[in-house]
Amino acid sequence: MNEIPVIAIFDVGKTNKKLFLFDEQYRIIFERTARFTETMDEDGAPCENLESLRLSVFDSLREVFSRKDVVIKAINFSTYGASLVYIDEEGRPLTPLYNYLKEYPAALSEQFYHNYGGEAAFSVQTASPVLGSLNSGMQLYRLKYEKPEIFAQIKYALHLPQYMSYLLSGVPCSDMTSIGCHTNFWDFKQNNYHPWVIKEGVLEKLAPLYSSGDVMPAAFPGNNYAVGTGLHDSSAALIPYLVNFHEPFVLISTGTWCISLNPFNDTPLTPEELAADCLCYLSFQGKPVKASRLFAGYEHEQQVKRIAAHFNQHTGRYRSVEYDGNIIRLLRERNKQDTPPPAAEKGTLQVSLFGQRNLDSFASDIEAYHQLVLDIANQQYIATSRVLKGAAVKRIFVDGGFSKNVIYMNLLAALFPDIEIFAASMAQATAMGAALAIHHAWNSKKMPNDLIELKYYSVTHDATL
Structure with missing residues (x-):
């Protein structure tokens, strides 16, 4: 039997987590859907079960790699945005995957926008409304001021698609579609990171920017598939x-x-x-x-x-x-x-x-x-x-x-x-x-x-x- 060349895509929504295999004509030849029970963060707010998500990636890949009728040529990821995984030097998550609907402290928001030109002007620069935790950059800002000891341990803050890519490639990266997704990180007028990212010491916590078309080799010896950087859904x-x-x-x-x-x-x-x-x-x-x-x-x-x-x-x-x-x-x-x-x-x-x-x-x-x-x-x-x-x-x-x-x-x-x-x-x-x-x-x-x-x-x- 000839093996069919395929790409595996993990498509992670808030509700459904899906895995697809596409052949070279972009026909779906395999599909699996899973749902995970939410867990709680340290404040009792509901959040994604990051460990269940991580384990499901490896469990699913073990299954598709064991198939004799396909050969995995590449793997990529698309996930919901506005969610950051903070990893340490060893690549281990330091916090829960905080929910983008979590209420944002009013005083901290006021401090931020007061320091950086006011809500109206800042929103025009970053092409995003004031959305609290949905501006994922604000989650990192919050961590710096509320949990400085954890902020100090962060090697990289990865958006969820890039964290999933990192699990397979070992290469930490940032992607334009995630950075440009109502994050407050990006200055659309200057086409670069907003100055606050540098002033607050946040830029050094962000992985190097990659193109959405870039691929890395898999981190596991003996595997020759390409790993994409992941994209905002x-x-x-x-x-x-x-x-x-x-x-x-x-x-x-x-x-x-x-x-x-x-x-x-x-x-x-x-x-x-x-x-x-x-x-x-x-x-x-x-x-x-x-x-x-x-x-x-x-x-x-x-x-x-x-x-x-x-x-x-x-x-x-x-x-x-x-x-x-x-x-x-x-x-x-x-x-x-x-x-x-x-x-x-x-x-x-x-x-x-x-x-x-x-x-x-x-x-x-x-x-x-x-x-x-x-x-x-x-x-x-x-x-x-x-x-x-x-x-x-x-x-x-x-x-x-x-x-x-x-x-x-x-x-x-x-x-x-x-x-x-x-x-x-x-x-x-x-x-x-x-x-x-x-x-x-x-x-x-x-x-x-x-x-x-x-x-x-x-x-x-x-x-x-």
């Missing part, structure tokens, strides 16, 4: 689209966060956009990508639990609810909501209107679910509209969980009647992006141009909003 998800499409588009990458990414919009962020949770990412090519974030996947998950509990149903029932135009018409009439509510501005986008709705007012759980998705779609319209400027965007692609939600997709088509709306049924955009980033290092074939299957959603009369 939102930037990885954009790669297949940049490879396949050259006309201006916006990608809504949906998961826990729904992130609208416009790689064709290079207009500087305004203070108003920053206040409304817009930011810039750095693409795998090192170019700014204007983005707008919405916590819609998390909101959907929480509200689906509330609907299911109220109507005594199982949450799995809502994975495949059909779009019902009659229900949408009824809800529109009831809500008198002919256009997306313009009042949903700063501070209101991360929690939908649905959380305030009385579930007793709905005739059924399906009606309630349509209202939930309608509320989320209205928020999505506002969030995505913020990044549409700067280029004549003809298409919006939706990938991830919401691309399979026909209610969401029909409503989005109605909200953007002048733009073509497509559900992108591509096998795992984030993982595929991580594979494409190091195509040259493992794949003997040309880069394919048919990676993405698109399903067009036209405006239907009953969905017109």
Whole structure:
């Protein structure tokens, strides 16, 4: 039997941890999903179980290396951002993997922004709103002032994708897609680290910067596979689209966060956009990508639990609810909501209107679910509209969980009647992006141009909003 050359990709989300094997045509020939129980940090806040994650990497690799039908040519990683692993001289983690949703001390935040020009000016420089722990650089700043003895022991602070890469390569590195992901580390105007990173002695804790296409040899003797540096998941998800499409588009990458990414919009962020949770990412090519974030996947998950509990149903029932135009018409009439509510501005986008709705007012759980998705779609319209400027965007692609939600997709088509709306049924955009980033290092074939299957959603009369 001939061994098939493959790349292994670890795709680590907040909820699901996945391993994929792609062949040279970028077909998935193996997939595994795991979930880990969260643990607690020293303050009792929930956090990722880093040891379980580390062990699962080696356990999974032992399994795939034992297969006789494939040969692993390379391994890469895509994970959620805003999470740092602090390692000592021996490469051992010094702290838990702190949760990016952990509350940030107000006094420390005030101290930081007072010292470095104020929130508004600093946010423009670093192309990120003030997000507390979600600005991962602030986690390192906090450690310096709250736990100086641990800060002193840090050899490197690695973002999670680069820590996972380090486990296999032994090479500590920083990657542009992670450093450029609302970290407060990067000055987008100067295209370099922000001066505070040097002044606070943080730069020496950051590993050397590598390109997203760089690879290292595996650290284990006798293995000849290449190890990628790892990528931030939102930037990885954009790669297949940049490879396949050259006309201006916006990608809504949906998961826990729904992130609208416009790689064709290079207009500087305004203070108003920053206040409304817009930011810039750095693409795998090192170019700014204007983005707008919405916590819609998390909101959907929480509200689906509330609907299911109220109507005594199982949450799995809502994975495949059909779009019902009659229900949408009824809800529109009831809500008198002919256009997306313009009042949903700063501070209101991360929690939908649905959380305030009385579930007793709905005739059924399906009606309630349509209202939930309608509320989320209205928020999505506002969030995505913020990044549409700067280029004549003809298409919006939706990938991830919401691309399979026909209610969401029909409503989005109605909200953007002048733009073509497509559900992108591509096998795992984030993982595929991580594979494409190091195509040259493992794949003997040309880069394919048919990676993405698109399903067009036209405006239907009953969905017109």
